[in-house]
Amino acid sequence: MRTFRDFIEQLKENDRMAVLKRPVSRNLDLAGLMHSLEGRPVFAPEVKDSDFAAVGNVFSTRELISDYLGISKGELVPLMVKATENPEKPELVETGPVLENTDDDVNLHKLPIPVHAERDGGPYISSAVVIAQDRELGRNLSFHRMMVIGNNKVVMRILPRHLHEFIERAGGVLEVAFVVGAPINVLLSAAVSSRLGQDELEYANALAPVKTVRLGNGIEVPAHCEFAFEGRITREMHDEGPFIDLTGTYDIVRKQPVMEISRMHHRNNALWHVLLPGGLEHKVLMGMPREPTIFNEINSVCECRGVNITPGGCSWLHAAVSIKKKSEEDGKKAIEAAFAGHKSLKHVVIVDEDIDVDDIADVEWAVATRFQADRDLVVKENQKGSSLDPSADPETRKTTKMGLDATMPLEGKTAFEKAEWKKVDARDYR
Numbered sequence: 001m002r003t004f005r006d007f008i009e010q011l012k013e014n015d016r017m018a019v020l021k022r023p024v025s026r027n028l029d030l031a032g033l034m035h036s037l038e039g040r041p042v043f044a045p046e047v048k049d050s051d052f053a054a055v056g057n058v059f060s061t062r063e064l065i066s067d068y069l070g071i072s073k074g075e076l077v078p079l080m081v082k083a084t085e086n087p088e089k090p091e092l093v094e095t096g097p098v099l100e101n102t103d104d105d106v107n108l109h110k111l112p113i114p115v116h117a118e119r120d121g122g123p124y125i126s127s128a129v130v131i132a133q134d135r136e137l138g139r140n141l142s143f144h145r146m147m148v149i150g151n152n153k154v155v156m157r158i159l160p161r162h163l164h165e166f167i168e169r170a171g172g173v174l175e176v177a178f179v180v181g182a183p184i185n186v187l188l189s190a191a192v193s194s195r196l197g198q199d200e201l202e203y204a205n206a207l208a209p210v211k212t213v214r215l216g217n218g219i220e221v222p223a224h225c226e227f228a229f230e231g232r233i234t235r236e237m238h239d240e241g242p243f244i245d246l247t248g249t250y251d252i253v254r255k256q257p258v259m260e261i262s263r264m265h266h267r268n269n270a271l272w273h274v275l276l277p278g279g280l281e282h283k284v285l286m287g288m289p290r291e292p293t294i295f296n297e298i299n300s301v302c303e304c305r306g307v308n309i310t311p312g313g314c315s316w317l318h319a320a321v322s323i324k325k326k327s328e329e330d331g332k333k334a335i336e337a338a339f340a341g342h343k344s345l346k347h348v349v350i351v352d353e354d355i356d357v358d359d360i361a362d363v364e365w366a367v368a369t370r371f372q373a374d375r376d377l378v379v380k381e382n383q384k385g386s387s388l389d390p391s392a393d394p395e396t397r398k399t400t401k402m403g404l405d406a407t408m409p410l411e412g413k414t415a416f417e418k419a420e421w422k423k424v425d426a427r428d429y430r
């Protein structure tokens, strides 16, 4: 079974990891460095004033994610669709590497938790996956950023989704666990929005095998994570933020719930995973899990060939979708279906299957040559959009959505087709 640290070792061996030669400060420098090396994994063996090493940009591209899973880039979305349809219960084992060390006297200040940017409210845990248990609904996994406000206290951003519901059902106080240094299948499972009551660890286990161990508070966590924490979400509320969000802009300060951490477990020489806010790794983890839902929704109205939630659109607000067009209405139907498949989507471009949705210049070419705004543009005003869009109406948070049908008309198609070049090997002429 492959683990987070196995992958780190592999990246080092294959010279795909930038290994820092000097100790780095967790105060702004570590995040600044990760930003300057976007797309390239970074290993910081020594972080000043901390007891552990840090890694970042680990799963910052689709290539890195597919390499971990041992598949090609094109197989990622189909694998995610298959895993959603075939969840499998992980095996519970007696003990595992994450239990190698246990500390009841938690001091978060000894961990390489960065202050990422100058206006941040404090040091932030950015890669934490919270695991919660409800008597009837079972297990839930979700990401929650956590601002450190004491040796064993954090304030966590909790949007009104499943964890929020679990807390309400528990009367406002909930025992949870969270892990740091989780493998990509667990990270992806925390990012998907399954139906309430679906155990997301089963989805993780369907992507790649997961074994779990039970912590003292009864919560099961993946046995091969680098760190696992036991904590209690309390009724205490505290200012959370500012913090850079997915859009690369600062999120505002809000009152959010405080968690008290009672125990920390970690592997020997544990690695702290830093997830750069608004960086490529954050983006790919947010956007990619929505691609299968767009794919499935479009497939129910026409034939979908590819979906790319693009980093330029913050990996949340923009998508490029290719279809195999069989009727003139397919482009417009696909626009509606894409919005249904990802509620936060703001702009979508539909192209034919001869366009590579992963190549933005190719998508732009289709818009330039196949699209007429008076005929092919769909504008939807006053829509419920993403809470992350800084340009949404400040009062209502409503937004205007736009769909571009950049597919060729079926009739007279030849006028729009890409010209073919003879394949000539340049080496024959040099």
Ligand SMILES: Cc1cc2nc3c(=O)[nH]c(=O)nc-3n(C[C@H](O)[C@H](O)[C@H](O)COP(=O)(O)O)c2cc1C
Binding pocket: 140, 141, 142, 143, 144, 145, 157, 158, 159, 160, 161, 162, 163, 190, 191, 192, 193, 194, 275, 282, 285, 286
């Ligand atoms: C890197 C990353 C960070 C995230 N941070 C937060 C967060 O701080 N608070 C939050 O409520 N959701 C956050 N999310 C979103 C949730 O993890 C995600 O929407 C998940 O699907 C919610 O799970 P649920 O559907 O089980 O409620 C984040 C997602 C990613 C990928």
